[in-house]
Amino acid sequence: MGKKDKKxxxxxxxxxxxxxxxxxxxxxxxxxxGKDADSDVEDADLDAxxxxxxxxxxxxxxxxxxxxxxxAPRSSATVLASPSNRNELLLFGGEYFDGTHATFFNxxxxxxxxxSEWREVTSPNSPLPRSGHAWCRGGNTGGVYLFGGEFSSxxxxxxxxxxxxxxxxxxxxxxxxxxTKGKGPxxxxxxxxxxxxxxxxxxxxFQDTSQQTKxxxxxxxxDCNKFTWFNPTLSVASQKPDPRSSFSLLPHETGAVxxxxxxxxxxxxxxxxxxxxxPQKMTLRPMVHQDTWFLRITSPESESAAASTGPTVRWxxxxxxxxxxxxxxxxxxxxxxxxRGIMFxxxxxxxxxxxxxxxxxxxxxxAWTTDRNRFFPMSLRRPRAPGKKQQANQAMKSxxxxxxxxEELLKNLKALEGKGGIRHDDDDxxxxxxxxxxxxxxxxxxxxxxxxxxxxxxxxxxQLAVQDDTLFIYGGTFEKGEREFTFDDMYSxxxxxxxxxxxxxxxxxxxxxLLEEAExxxxxxxxxxxxxxxxxxxxxGDAMSIDTGSPAxxxxxxxxxxxxxxxxxxEEQEAxxxxxSRPLPRPFETLRxxxxxxxxxxxxxxxxxxxxxxxxxxxxxxxxRKVAFENAxxxxxxxxxxxxxxxxxxxxxxxxxxxxxADRAENTGGAGRRR
Numbered sequence: 001m002g003k004k005d006k007k008x009x010x011x012x013x014x015x016x017x018x019x020x021x022x023x024x025x026x027x028x029x030x031x032x033x034g035k036d037a038d039s040d041v042e043d044a045d046l047d048a049x050x051x052x053x054x055x056x057x058x059x060x061x062x063x064x065x066x067x068x069x070x071x072a073p074r075s076s077a078t079v080l081a082s083p084s085n086r087n088e089l090l091l092f093g094g095e096y097f098d099g100t101h102a103t104f105f106n107x108x109x110x111x112x113x114x115x116s117e118w119r120e121v122t123s124p125n126s127p128l129p130r131s132g133h134a135w136c137r138g139g140n141t142g143g144v145y146l147f148g149g150e151f152s153s154x155x156x157x158x159x160x161x162x163x164x165x166x167x168x169x170x171x172x173x174x175x176x177x178x179x180t181k182g183k184g185p186x187x188x189x190x191x192x193x194x195x196x197x198x199x200x201x202x203x204x205x206f207q208d209t210s211q212q213t214k215x216x217x218x219x220x221x222x223d224c225n226k227f228t229w230f231n232p233t234l235s236v237a238s239q240k241p242d243p244r245s246s247f248s249l250l251p252h253e254t255g256a257v258x259x260x261x262x263x264x265x266x267x268x269x270x271x272x273x274x275x276x277x278x279p280q281k282m283t284l285r286p287m288v289h290q291d292t293w294f295l296r297i298t299s300p301e302s303e304s305a306a307a308s309t310g311p312t313v314r315w316x317x318x319x320x321x322x323x324x325x326x327x328x329x330x331x332x333x334x335x336x337x338x339x340r341g342i343m344f345x346x347x348x349x350x351x352x353x354x355x356x357x358x359x360x361x362x363x364x365x366x367a368w369t370t371d372r373n374r375f376f377p378m379s380l381r382r383p384r385a386p387g388k389k390q391q392a393n394q395a396m397k398s399x400x401x402x403x404x405x406x407e408e409l410l411k412n413l414k415a416l417e418g419k420g421g422i423r424h425d426d427d428d429x430x431x432x433x434x435x436x437x438x439x440x441x442x443x444x445x446x447x448x449x450x451x452x453x454x455x456x457x458x459x460x461x462x463q464l465a466v467q468d469d470t471l472f473i474y475g476g477t478f479e480k481g482e483r484e485f486t487f488d489d490m491y492s493x494x495x496x497x498x499x500x501x502x503x504x505x506x507x508x509x510x511x512x513x514l515l516e517e518a519e520x521x522x523x524x525x526x527x528x529x530x531x532x533x534x535x536x537x538x539x540x541g542d543a544m545s546i547d548t549g550s551p552a553x554x555x556x557x558x559x560x561x562x563x564x565x566x567x568x569x570x571e572e573q574e575a576x577x578x579x580x581s582r583p584l585p586r587p588f589e590t591l592r593x594x595x596x597x598x599x600x601x602x603x604x605x606x607x608x609x610x611x612x613x614x615x616x617x618x619x620x621x622x623x624x625r626k627v628a629f630e631n632a633x634x635x636x637x638x639x640x641x642x643x644x645x646x647x648x649x650x651x652x653x654x655x656x657x658x659x660x661x662a663d664r665a666e667n668t669g670g671a672g673r674r675r
Contacts, residue, residue: 046153046160053106053128060124063173068120070505071109072096073488076131079474080144081467083137084170087113089465089472093149095131096486098510101154104129108173111490113467116449116504121173127166132189134202135168139195139251141224144168145178147202150189159208161187165222184229185220190245192333194256196297198224199311201256203295206245206263215243215263221297221310230310240315241293248334250341250370255297255313257370259321259341261289262330286349288328292318292373322374329362331460335471337495338637341368342378342471347460347479359479361458365493369638376641380453381498381648450503456491469495472504478515485509498644585636587647595632602628 071077077094089111095104106129108121127133133149146166152159163186165178191205200222207214217240221230234240241247247261264284298312325332329346336342343366350358365378456462459476466472471493478485490504582605583598585591595602606628610616619627 046151046158049153050128050151050160057106057124057126057128060122060126063121063123065110065119065121065173068109068118070118070488070490070507071107072105073475073486073507073509074105074131075461075475075477075486077105077463077475078133078135078146079463079465079472080135080137081465081472082110082170083142083144086468088170089113089467090144090168090170091463091474092135092146093127093130093133094475095152097156097484102152102156103154104131104151106130108168110173111504113470123173123175125175125177127164127175127177128162130162130189133162134191134193134205136193136195136200138167138200138224140198143170145193145195145200145222145224147185147193148188148191148205150208161189161207163187178227180222181226181228183231185218185231186216188216191216192247192249194249194251194336196251196255197299199297200224201249201295201297203249203258204241204244204247204261206243213264215245217241217243219295219313221313223310228310232310232313234313234315238315239317241291242289244289246330246333247289248332248341248343250334250336252294252370255295257341258293258295259334259368260291260332263287263289286330288330288348290320290324290328292321294318318373321368322372324375325362325364325366327360329460331477333464334368335464335466337466337469337471339370339634340637341370342366342464342466342495343368343375344455344464344471344473345459345462345476361460361478363455363458365455367641372638378495378498378641380455380493380500381644382453383499450506451500452503453500455501456489457487459487462487466495471495478509480515483511483514485512485515582635583632585639585643587643587650589643591633591636594636595629598632599625599628602632606631 071091071094074094074096078092080090082088082090091109091111092107093105095102097103106126108123108126110119110121111117112119127146127149128151130149130151133146135144135146137143138145144167146168147162147164149162150159151162163184165180165184167176167178168174169176185202186207188205188207191202193200193202195201202220202222203218205216207216219232219240221232222228223230241258241261242263244261244263248259250257250259263286265287266282267285268282294316296314296316298314300309300311325343325346327348329348332343332346334341334343344364346362346364348360348362350360367376367378368374369376456473456476457478459478462476463474464471465474473491473493475489476487478487487509488507490506492502492504493500583594583601585594589597603624606624607616609631610619610624610627
């Protein structure tokens with residue numbers, strides 16, 4: 001449905017529908033999920049509603065943080081890995097629509113990863129309720145920065161866009177509204193933010209007016225040290241991304257990288273009168289962008305230039321990424337992880353008629369390497385059977401544990417003898433059970449954590465965050481027919497092992513039983529169609545059966561990300577890339593093992609790179625080794641998906657001990673070589 005306009009873009013579709021009474025019926029069926037066509041535009045006073053929220057917020061006298069249940073279901077919230085604590089995730093805002101009324105939130109939740117606990121933070125100075133906002137970590141300056149978002153009346157008849165700017169101290173949980181010098185970005189939602197050194201980068205989004213939805217393409221850069229927004233002026237001949245919202249904006253060592261997005265563009269849909277010369281009927285056509293842009297930022301050399309014009313920027317359009325997800329999908333954004341963007345889910349709309357749109361949802365997990373500009377599928381892997389070395393280690397640990405248990409038992413026997421408490425032979429078994437220490441045994445949690453080997457249910461607009469090499473997936477939306485379901489769940493995936501999906505919490509979405517009824521109905525229809533096809537095939541013969549295939553099932557099979565001409569495009573790009581002579585990881589080799597094996601090579605490479613940049617002087621051996629490790633780590637993650645594919649091939653061939661080659665003196669190739 002067109003309401004899938006991502007984040008809060010669905011709201012803009014509803015407003016656009018209300019602007020034209022003639023199209024209200026059609027727009028309401030396809031975009032507003034059967035909501036009442038009568039809005040509360042005249043009755044709702046947004047200023048009064050927001051003033052009431054502010055008054056309630058002021059009743060909090062201090063910042064408090066208390067244990068809580070997981071957040072109530074919501075969409076268009078934001079989730080972020082805490083920049084100050086590797087054990088925390090932050091969640092703020094969002095909205096929930098129950099089919100009649102919309103509720104907006106301004107809760108700040110903190111998820112403690114190691115304890116699997118939620119905390120709710122209340123503050124006297126918190127941003128007002130909103131959704132569709134953007135936030136990012138502060139880079140060199142620390143904390144988290146938040147801008148914009150939207151709020152609506154309960155029936156979503158009128159909308160309000162924020163242009164306020166906030167800073168969150170992640171250590172104290174205190175919010176501060178930033179009063180910036182000069183002009184700042186206009187109000188908006190659906191935009192994206194990222195960081196570069198001491199700058200905050202903001203681009204795009206959209207604005208709803210009473211007449212139309214306007215997509216934006218303006219770029220704003222905030223200097224965290226000078227408390228000033230800059231709107232860089234680009235020359236007329238300069239290229240820049242088209243207006244859009246719901247794109248991915250990832251940090252880069254020399255600026256930022258932008259991929260994809262969503263917008264609606266005007267197109268002529270034929271003539272209003274029969275024959276030539278009639279007026280053209282203009283319609284809004286959804287556009288899912290798949291282009292890639294690199295934003296190069298150069299800090300001004302002098303303080304005077306910095307104060308007046310800010311940093312120098314240049315947009316550079318890149319080639320279409322290799323192995324781009326096919327079909328193009330909206331409602332996907334990425335979480336940044338060590339030079340990669342991690343993408344999950346999405347939706348592809350197929351227009352069937354003027355009355356409605358059919359949609360295909362996805363549950364695929366992809367990694368996009370920003371420097372090589374390539375997509376790789378990420379597949380879950382069941383735990384491997386332990387190899388000989390691992391079995392030997394486990395046997396040794398078992399023997400050590402048995403020996404310790406035996407020694408503890410003898411101590412207990414001596415203690416009992418001293419007290420005259422010797423037991424009879426018939427009671428030996430009971431004594432063994434009561435005397436054997438249980439401290440070495442794993443403590444069974446009160447609620448075992450569910451681990452599955454399939455991705456979470458297909459959805460779009462899921463919120464992603466990566467903390468300490470672990471991907472967290474929160475919420476999202478799914479649609480069936482005219483019904484919309486807001487997921488109320490959270491999962492984690494170890495990006496190193498990919499050994500299943502851990503369920504952090506799951507609560508069944510409201511009216512989820514209606515989805516099963518709809519799917520059963522669709523399956524019955526598909527069965528009837530298949531029966532008709534089989535009858536036709538029997539009558540038409542083998543030649544006809546070649547041309548007539550069975551209809552696609554309702555349960556979507558995720559297509560491969562490599563198709564036809566796209567594969568040729570990949571090969572062409574690979575041919576153009578210069579050969580990389582840097583060391584490569586071996587299959588089944590951990591990051592530590594890889595660096596230990598190739599540390600001398602990486603130190604030489606790091607020294608050469610720093611020498612070319614004129615930064616090698618004054619570096620200590622420890623600093624050089626740290627740079628070498630960072631370069632090795634970047635290469636290890638950059639090659640991760642390809643090496644894992646080799647591991648799968650070798651496992652299928654019965655080779656599972658390749659990593660032990662690194663322990664041998666000769667370190668020769670064999671099965672451990674890159675193939």
